[in-house]
Amino acid sequence: MVFTHSLPLVPVPVSATAGEGRMPVTAATRVHGAAAVATLLADAVERRSSIRIATAAQRTAEGEPASGDLVLRIDPDMAAAEGYTLTVGDTAEVVGADEAGLFYGVQTLLQLLREDEDGTWAILRADIADAPRFARRGVMLDVARHFFGVADVKAFIDGVSALKLNHLHLHLSDDQGWRIHIDSWPLLTERSSGTSAGGDPGGFYTKDDYREIVAYAASRHMIVIPEIDLPGHTHAIGVAYPDLVEAPVLNDSLIAESERLGQPLPVAGENYLGWGVGHSSVRIHDERTYRFVRDVVRELAELTPGPYIHIGGDESLGTPKADFDLFAARATAIVVEAGKVPIAWHEMGSAEDIAEGTVGQYWGSTTPAGAHAEEAARFTARGGALIMSPSNVAYLDMKYAEDSPLGLTWAAFIDVRAAYDWEPTGILEVPDAAILGIEAPLWSETARTFDDVEQLVFPRAAALAEVAWSPQQSPARTWESFRERLGALAPLWKAEGISFHPAPEIPWSDR
Ligand code: ACM
Numbered sequence: 001m002v003f004t005h006s007l008p009l010v011p012v013p014v015s016a017t018a019g020e021g022r023m024p025v026t027a028a029t030r031v032h033g034a035a036a037v038a039t040l041l042a043d044a045v046e047r048r049s050s051i052r053i054a055t056a057a058q059r060t061a062e063g064e065p066a067s068g069d070l071v072l073r074i075d076p077d078m079a080a081a082e083g084y085t086l087t088v089g090d091t092a093e094v095v096g097a098d099e100a101g102l103f104y105g106v107q108t109l110l111q112l113l114r115e116d117e118d119g120t121w122a123i124l125r126a127d128i129a130d131a132p133r134f135a136r137r138g139v140m141l142d143v144a145r146h147f148f149g150v151a152d153v154k155a156f157i158d159g160v161s162a163l164k165l166n167h168l169h170l171h172l173s174d175d176q177g178w179r180i181h182i183d184s185w186p187l188l189t190e191r192s193s194g195t196s197a198g199g200d201p202g203g204f205y206t207k208d209d210y211r212e213i214v215a216y217a218a219s220r221h222m223i224v225i226p227e228i229d230l231p232g233h234t235h236a237i238g239v240a241y242p243d244l245v246e247a248p249v250l251n252d253s254l255i256a257e258s259e260r261l262g263q264p265l266p267v268a269g270e271n272y273l274g275w276g277v278g279h280s281s282v283r284i285h286d287e288r289t290y291r292f293v294r295d296v297v298r299e300l301a302e303l304t305p306g307p308y309i310h311i312g313g314d315e316s317l318g319t320p321k322a323d324f325d326l327f328a329a330r331a332t333a334i335v336v337e338a339g340k341v342p343i344a345w346h347e348m349g350s351a352e353d354i355a356e357g358t359v360g361q362y363w364g365s366t367t368p369a370g371a372h373a374e375e376a377a378r379f380t381a382r383g384g385a386l387i388m389s390p391s392n393v394a395y396l397d398m399k400y401a402e403d404s405p406l407g408l409t410w411a412a413f414i415d416v417r418a419a420y421d422w423e424p425t426g427i428l429e430v431p432d433a434a435i436l437g438i439e440a441p442l443w444s445e446t447a448r449t450f451d452d453v454e455q456l457v458f459p460r461a462a463a464l465a466e467v468a469w470s471p472q473q474s475p476a477r478t479w480e481s482f483r484e485r486l487g488a489l490a491p492l493w494k495a496e497g498i499s500f501h502p503a504p505e506i507p508w509s510d511r
Helices: 035-049 099-112 150-161 187-192 207-219 235-240 252-261 287-303 321-337 346-350 372-381 416-420 450-457 460-469 479-487 490-495
Strands: 015-025 030-032 054-056 070-074 084-088 092-096 113-115 121-130 136-142 167-171 223-230 308-312 341-345 359-362 386-388 435-442
Touching (some): 030 035, 035 054, 035 490, 092 099, 099 121, 207 287, 287 321, 308 321, 321 341, 346 359, 372 386, 416 460, 416 479, 435 460
Parallel strands (some): 070 092, 136 435, 167 223, 341 359
Antiparallel strands (some): 113 121
16 A cells, blocks of 8 residues: 555545645636536635636537646446545546545545645646445434524535535434424424524424425435434423423432523423423323334335434433333334334433344443443344444534633544544444444534534534544554644535534644
8 A cells, every 4th residue: 555645635545645846726627527516616616716617518529628627526346435536647537436435535646636826736646446434324313403494504514524424413302392293293392492592583494495405415315314403302292292201300410410501400391491300201101202203213214215313312310220121122113114114322221122223322331331322232232333432532512621611521622633543443342343433513502503513513523534434554653653644634624614613633724
């Protein structure tokens, strides 16, 4: 394997060799290839350089690529899914193994586009072959604690898909709000979507909004995973339909924590404006609860082309253990009945009878404590696999450092290096093959605006993208190499309008 550390690429490719010099990009440059991805490339080049390159939809006899042109094509004989090659010489050619691979090759090409000292633009010459380490490279956006509209979600998709992340998990319900319209239970959005944590404004997605997000994500090769959090984190359900939930459980730690933060306690039937957890539960022994779950899952499944529905399962402290187990079995079976693969937070691994093939999402520490690792490992005994979201390295809502204005602290301070320096395999006692990949969740208790979201997500999402995409053994998979390459993304992020946190440990470049 050949590798040149000097190429400013994140995540680092499987192999990359820098060539001599640069290939100029000018108003005479043309891009050849299928219209959608060619236009996406031309638009990004223009946002960056103000140069509008022409798109020549298909190669014709007269339209053969000239020196300086960009060529995009797919070669179905290439082996690795989502893989690509990129060769920049007198022309620049991206060859994708599939549509996603072509899209990722274009992202790499855009990272090689640089401005010269004299203000001209060029693509660094290079020879690259690349494919992902993990098929699952995810990110989660919590739209329940604070709501983010369709335009924000699209901007989020643009930013993270450019880092080659391919799964978008939307946390659509929690104690603070219900964010997707369900025809068969219309009061959910009518009564339980108007507020966010802290009394900030709320909102919800109509079904057309959600379809628009799914289609936009697909155009950037991201699969949407909808989550309805059950059986806890369900106070908002009770605001709409009081007979579906139990009375709030006010334990000592909730009372103490609410007092410390100056937040209200949950009151049955009223929108909850604090961010305490573990006080709510749906009624486990009432058949109406399962009618509700079945209707919601069916309507979500109809809207969701991706294979998964996330059913929650975390921090159900207000649900007795035997009831939790019963609910876990029934809820995962309902997802299977709807034709989807259930995903659940790792606590559901403690229930004996979850549906075969249920995927677990581990959110404990990289040094597991208590029952967390055991609960997570049990998904594999039921034919399932695991997504790794260790909260002390992969939680995008943790503060970077003590003086960070945004974020929580219960799992860790997570600076860029902490988000970078970890390994998804070997944390749990499961075979490496049981690890599907990683997901970086952004919980939104303290993220009140989309600018706040971007400050928390960027640059850490880039570190997590490299953990998920790049080979573990690459010589460039080191903190010293990464921080230089990451710094080189600054002009690209600025051109895209991404409000990233200028972490002091990164040498951010101007050009
Ligand atoms: C979680 O952080 N409660 C999954």
